[in-house]
Amino acid sequence: MREKFAVGVDIGATNLRVAVSDKKGIFRGELSERTLKDSSEVFLDQLTNLIVKVTKKSKVRLEEIEGIGIGSAGPIDLKKGEISPTNLPIKNIPLVNELSGRFDLPIYLQNDCNAGAVGEKWFGAAKNLANFVYITLSTGIGGGAYVDNKLLLGKDGNACEIGHLVIDLEGKLKCGCGKRGHWEAYCSGRNVPNFVRYWIEKNGKEKVDSPVVKSALSNEITSKKLFDMAKDGSKLALEVVEEMGKLNAMGIGSIINAYDPSLITIGGSLALHNEELVLKPIKQNVKNYIRNRLPTIEITPLKNKIVLYGGIALVFQNE
Ligand SMILES: [Zn+2]
Numbered sequence: 001m002r003e004k005f006a007v008g009v010d011i012g013a014t015n016l017r018v019a020v021s022d023k024k025g026i027f028r029g030e031l032s033e034r035t036l037k038d039s040s041e042v043f044l045d046q047l048t049n050l051i052v053k054v055t056k057k058s059k060v061r062l063e064e065i066e067g068i069g070i071g072s073a074g075p076i077d078l079k080k081g082e083i084s085p086t087n088l089p090i091k092n093i094p095l096v097n098e099l100s101g102r103f104d105l106p107i108y109l110q111n112d113c114n115a116g117a118v119g120e121k122w123f124g125a126a127k128n129l130a131n132f133v134y135i136t137l138s139t140g141i142g143g144g145a146y147v148d149n150k151l152l153l154g155k156d157g158n159a160c161e162i163g164h165l166v167i168d169l170e171g172k173l174k175c176g177c178g179k180r181g182h183w184e185a186y187c188s189g190r191n192v193p194n195f196v197r198y199w200i201e202k203n204g205k206e207k208v209d210s211p212v213v214k215s216a217l218s219n220e221i222t223s224k225k226l227f228d229m230a231k232d233g234s235k236l237a238l239e240v241v242e243e244m245g246k247l248n249a250m251g252i253g254s255i256i257n258a259y260d261p262s263l264i265t266i267g268g269s270l271a272l273h274n275e276e277l278v279l280k281p282i283k284q285n286v287k288n289y290i291r292n293r294l295p296t297i298e299i300t301p302l303k304n305k306i307v308l309y310g311g312i313a314l315v316f317q318n319e
Pocket of ligand 1: 163164175176177179184267
């Protein structure tokens with residue numbers, strides 16, 4: 001029997017990644033480029049070339065490819081097959097129509113977090129599990145949930161926009177979406193600087209002589225700097241990181257209460273670069289917020305390739 005292959009695509013605002021894989025999830029080739037943002041056409045040409053290049057690199061002919069599965073930064077319009085990633089200046093990219101015209105192959109699209117959940121179910125820690133949630137802690141916060149073996153989509157495909165769960169009644173910080181009190185406004189990589197400044201003010205630490213305070217008040221703090229200082233033993237940085245962990249536990253607690261999963265996997269660059277510092281306070285605090293039975297909580301074994309695996313799984317699950 002002829003072997004079957006799929007192309008997986010991970011569309012991020014920073015990087016565009018593609019891979020060719022067989023049905024077992026063994027990658028034959030993988031490529032990545034900085035995402036070109038000049039126009040829809042430039043972006044679509046870049047992606048087309050990258051798919052052609054990666055199939056050549058994999059020594060797989062286009063005729064052997066079953067389909068192309070894409071996980072894209074959202075929002076996406078599932079019905080129209082269009083993407084409008086928040087951090088890309090170009091909107092309404094007609095991805096599915098264009099690619100099906102160019103490749104004459106089935107094209108499958110999901111937002112990156114839902115694709116990640118599909119990848120986890122096919123190739124990762126959630127094989128044989130009917131109820132689990134994949135969460136990404138990265139520039140933003142997102143998730144994908146399977147309940148009773150069904151990927152939750154919702155009326156527009158946004159059933160698991162967990163980054164916008166409310167975790168602060170007083171709504172001290174404003175989210176990128178414009179609303180207040182959302183989880184992502186406090187704990188996502190992009191909003192770490194806001195959170196550190198808020199924490200310093202709340203705890204009256206403005207005058208404390210510490211690199212954390214200095215870099216926060218001079219607008220130089222980043223997520224990486226904060227976590228690096230915590231790893232280097234800064235007590236203050238650790239306190240901030242632990243407070244963020246409590247808020248992560250609130251978000252995750254709400255997810256457990258809503259979806260009753262048996263497993264939660266966590267990915268995304270912020271979590272993958274700081275596994276211990278992120279996971280520990282979540283595990284310590286989550287029991288304070290849940291009514292349902294505690295699920296296993298762990299870092300995804302698919303690491304930063306989970307969306308690529310998801311794209312590949314989207315193809316094979318539709319066979
Ligand atoms: Zn929001």
